[in-house]
Amino acid sequence: MRLNMKYIIVLGDGMADEPIHELGDKTPLAYAVTPTMDELSKKSEIGLCSTIPKGMKPGSDTANLSVLGYNPRLYYTGRSPLEALSIGVALKETDIALRCNIVTLSDDTLPYEEKNILDHSASEISTEDAAVLLEAIKKELENDIYKYYLGTSYRHLTIWDNGQVVELVPPHDILGKVIGTYLPEDAYLKSMMMKSYDILNNHPLNVERAKKGLNKANSIWFWGAGTKPALTSFEKEFQKKGAMISAVDLLKGIAVGASMKVVEVEGADGTLHTNYEGKAKAAVTELMENKFDFVYIHVEAPDEMGHQGSIPNKIKAIEYLDSRVIRVVKEEMEAYGADYRMLIMPDHPTPIHCRTHTSDPVPYLLYDSTKDAAGSKSYNEAEAAKSGKFVQNGYEMIHKLFEDDIIS
Known part of the structure; x- marks a missing residue:
């Protein structure tokens, strides 16, 4: 050598x-x-x-x-714990890290479970736009158990205190599909995803994005659960x-x-x-x-x-x-x-x-x-x-x- x-x-x-x-x-x-x-x-x-x-x-x-x-x-x-290291989130041994994508679901009157996933990156949303939308999510959904952290573009992070590693589907694996059978089995994770659509779909920023021909960033999507890494x-x-x-x-x-x-x-x-x-x-x-x-x-x-x-x-x-x-x-x-x-x-x-x-x-x-x-x-x-x-x-x-x- x-x-x-x-x-x-x-x-x-x-x-x-x-x-x-x-x-x-x-x-x-x-x-x-x-x-x-x-x-x-x-x-x-x-x-x-x-x-x-x-x-x-x-x-x-x-x-x-x-x-x-x-x-x-x-x-x-797990994937998300590695991303947590990148954005400076200190994980406890009992924390579960989740990737929190901001995605595009179909903008229609169908129930949440019957919507299609159109774009896992919401037209490669900028970090600046994502920060505005994630702040709206934090205001409505963050609590002592679930904390949200800004990442890059559509890729963000949720930390679940004393959580568990649950099976979750990556959004890029189901593009174009109806989401119902791919939603989390955990009722609270699922409810946060459903509420996020109500928060984001008609957010002023998404209204402007749609006018520009960009996909609405209208739902969060959890996946990639994992525990504290040790490389x-x-x-x-x-x-x-x-x-x-x-x-x-x-x-x-x-x-x-x-x-x-x-x-x-x-x-x-x-x-x-x-x-x-x-x-x-x-x-x-x-x-x-x-x-x-x-x-x-x-x-x-x-x-x-x-x-x-x-x-x-x-x-x-x-x-x-x-x-x-x-x-x-x-x-x-x-x-x-x-x-x-x-x-x-x-x-x-x-x-x-x-x-x-x-x-x-x-x-x-x-x-x-x-x-x-x-x-x-x-x-x-x-x-x-x-x-x-x-x-x-x-x-x-x-x-x-x-x-x-x-x-x-």
Whole structure:
């Protein structure tokens, strides 16, 4: 292991997909114009990696823990507790953390249980708009047992004092469906969701949003229940000083739990229009100016576009990742004359056809600036499968990044 080597993971959330007829039976990754990844692929190790342990749900929580080297079977206690770490909520051992999405339900006269869920992100609502709506929720629903905390965009948090881990359905798993059979069995959680529609649907802010052609953010939705997490220090685990660059509270929370530095980038918002170049340059700064060994650059946009079912925008998100993150990192590291190893991969697939996560293996690209591998003509799911290389346990992937003798 060379002391001056730098290590980078570029994580395109939900970037993997399945062949799509409209794209000539190519995946968005194979169809997208990605000259930087294709250039790197010719001298990189390409293969498949299974990031979701058998029997576990294919969430970004379990998948990103895997990619960061943490076995989800040992470290996963729920998604929301990790997000609580990110926004600075101190959890007691008896607290249950719940994700509290602000979603769009159908605006009709049907009873709450008969409404459809239209959009899990309420037109990717801004944090500023969400703050106004969450304040209205807090005023009406918060009490000594249930506390509400502002997160980012549509992603917020509820802490349930002396609660219990209950089975809850992620809203992005049931887009377009009638919600009745997916509501919480817990009567009080269900009642808060129902009351939230009465509070939010005709809120002045939502009236204005509808006039602008935006989806109303008209209901809260609970999911992702869990208990206080206990991750080990990333630096102690891997002998690398690490930094996290992400707009998403989940990833920031994982970093806080692992005692990594969380780097805030202005304009990074988890949408298709995030500050890609800012993330890339911040990563290089951490490596070269601030002397960090490892950076994790997380880009949410491909996953969001998969959930929205938008083929053109998922392609665009992948192309932006290539041209505005990976190319920038490559050129800046070369300008420094630095030796580096870069792992490019998704955490899980978010196929357009189902608009939610699956557990299928994902393609990885592992590049070393100091040596060439046999490589492949391009980087995509089919080429990765053809390579014959397969990492069964996703949490071992980081060891391939850190060990110098992998690529040859």
